[in-house]
Amino acid sequence: MTALADLLGSNLVRTVLLGAALLGAISGMLGAFAVLRRQSLLGDALAHAALPGVCLGFLIAGARDLGSIMAGAFFTGALAALAMMLITRATRLKTDAALGIVLSVFFAIGVVLLTHLQAQGGAASAGLASFLFGQAAALLRSDLWIMGGVGLVALALVLGLWKEFKLVSFDADFARAQGFPVLVLEGILTVMVAMAIVVGLQLVGVVLMVALLIAPAAAARQWTRSLGAMVALSAAFGAASGMGGALISASVRGLATGPVVVLIATAVVVVSILLAPGRGVLWQARAARRARAQISDRRLLATLQGLAHAHDDAAYPVEQGMIGTALGAQPPATQLAKLERRGLIRPVTHPPETTPHWELTGKGHAAAAAPETDREAPQ
Amino acid sequence: MHEDTLHEPDQALHVEDLTVSYGVTPALWDIDLDIPPGVMCAIVGPNGAGKSTLIKAALGLVRPVAGHVRFLGHPVGRMRGRIGYVPQRHSVDWDFPTTARDVVEMGLYRSLGWFRRPGAAARTRAMEALAQLDMQDYADRQISQLSGGQQQRVFLARALVQDAPILILDEPLAGVDASTEAVIIALLQRLRDEGRTVIVVHHDLTTVQSYFDWMVMLNVRIIAQGPVKQVYTPENLRAAYGRQLAMIAIPATAP
Structure with a gap:
């Protein structure tokens, strides 16, 4: 200090x-x-x-x-x-x-x-x-x-x-x-x-x-939902980049202020593009991954329900291999475990078969029949 | 003196000798046009006929080479607050950081006057306009999150909030789904029934007869104008669109 x-x-x-x-x-x-x-x-x-x-x-x-x-x-x-x-x-x-x-x-x-x-x-x-x-x-x-x-x-x-x-x-x-x-x-x-x-x-x-005009605005757009917030945040990003650049170039010999200011403003842009909630690249990738997992879960539940309907037995025990065949690929154990933790499916035995079996719980039946939720689209 | 004298005050829109040219080729040639108050009028014509140019020239957004335009007898400059304009949806960037309600409030900016900000009254009126288009639940949505049809409804609400006696819409049904089309047409017909004049650039010949009661057929020149029943004839359609017109557009029996 x-x-x-x-x-x-x-x-x-x-x-x-x-x-x-x-x-x-x-x-x-x-x-x-x-x-x-x-x-x-x-x-x-x-x-x-x-x-x-x-x-x-x-x-x-x-x-x-x-x-x-x-x-x-x-x-x-x-x-x-x-x-x-x-x-x-x-x-x-x-x-x-x-x-x-x-x-x-x-x-x-x-x-x-x-x-x-x-x-x-x-x-x-x-x-x-x-x-x-x-x-x-x-x-x-x-x-x-x-x-x-x-x-x-x-x-x-x-x-x-x-x-x-x-x-x-x-x-x-x-x-x-x-x-x-x-x-x-x-x-x-x-x-x-x-x-x-x-x-x-x-x-x-x-x-x-030009970087000082574009960079703070581009970064601010990522975080905001109104023009007022965008203009204010853009001004704040610009001021912070300016001060940061001035301090760094003053404390390290031979660093020109202007280019350092521009580099800091650009770093703010990169961070904003990656991390901003809603519009950020990483945020959107996470949202897409969640959506994929959700669809995959629903398909699995629907498969169990379809087989239960076909056998006219709500508690029909489905052999694990059958799930994989119906879906086209064996579901990962983690996915089954997760659905079990959420109380949607439960493992059951079906003697004389020794292989793992699964049945839908009441909650699972409800989830399989529920309409697709209206997911908030990214901004 | 000309500014103060009413010229053709009995027409909602009166256009005389209007010629507009982009570069060398005329986009509109010697247009004479009258649209009476209280009608719902379609402006139809093939691509490049000058439909959008006509309403832009009427609104003073495009400078004509010759001719004049009057709304209810007044030049457009005196009618700014009394004409609701709905531009083509694709003319703006929908990634702009703002909400549906905020866009609708823009329709009130003019009446607020300089330096004043929209307040609670503007907010209420915007919500009412959104509700008329069944969009009240989307008031606080970012406009980038709206579907094309919802964006079109927001644009219409922005014109609606002005409570103007004349509405001019540029292709409001382009690229919207059937339910939005029904909502928009029902609203426009209601506005017409209230005595307002609704002028719509329209591209779908198959619906002209059911939606509109007045029409202007355009292909750089005026081909025909008047009540739809009189104008929508095979001869006029051929004159506007040429011989390769799709069969569906030609009425089975000429009136």
């Missing part, structure tokens, strides 16, 4: 910790909407398209001035979004192709500008490369105010326009038919995602930023 206290004693660590938590919360909250609207890759394109803007901002300001760099990033991001819209409207290309083209072209322009600026020299231009993968150490106290401001605006918009955002995310056509200004609402959501990306560039960088 003293190691942690030492870490938190450092101003820089505290700044990075708070910044990463803020960024994670903002992008987690907005990412939930982006993922539900199937626009997660739009975030990736916007992030990559921010790189030429970063370089332009630097060129115009002549120094590494955060304000102009963010303005530049926002500007080229908007340009990229516009280009994608024009491509999908004017050509037969689908959204994914348009995204791919715009993303790579803007990123290429960004890299060309970046390498050119670096070749020109100047101490400040060297720092520009950190926007590729982020550089937490460059984060300033004053940057936190910008992040906090963006976060507050996003939170206010999401709370104020909650039902409108929900409707537009679920069914935009219906919203339009109801007279909601869908284009404006979608525009607000997209602009907020772009804002989140721009404030995240310093910390996580253009290449990995």
